[in-house]
Amino acid sequence: MSYLLSMTRTAQPIKLPKNELRSLTTIINRGTTRARTQTRARILDLLHRGQHPQAISSALHVSLQTIFNVKRCYLSEGFEAALFDKARSGRPVRIDGTQRARITALACSTPPE
Secondary structure (H helix, E strand, O other), X not given: OHHHHHOOOOOOOOOOOHHHHHHHHHHHHHOOOOHHHHHHHHHHHHHHOXXXXXXXXXXXXXXXXXXXXXXXXXXXHOHHHHHOOOXXXXXXXXXXXXXXXXXXXXHHOOOOO
16 A cells, blocks of 8 residues: 555656747737636646646646646647637527528517507
């Protein structure tokens, strides 16, 4: 049992290509993207620099699971998928453009007596 407790999980750093590092630097420095994207960019940057996930977790105030999810997504799906959320289907539209135009025309017309 003590053997299992003494085994620490070593995190392998990820190596980002130069173009992805430039993109991360732009995202982090510009600050015009969503907070979630900023956090993910910082996680990838710190993983590239060889920081341990526990240190990243403490510095960015995110869970270890978040760090592992970003890393897993980067390794399996790529750079863009790790930074940005995928589009979600959401609820289907009930009223389309033509129906909306008819309702607006009806609402703006003169009321009957």
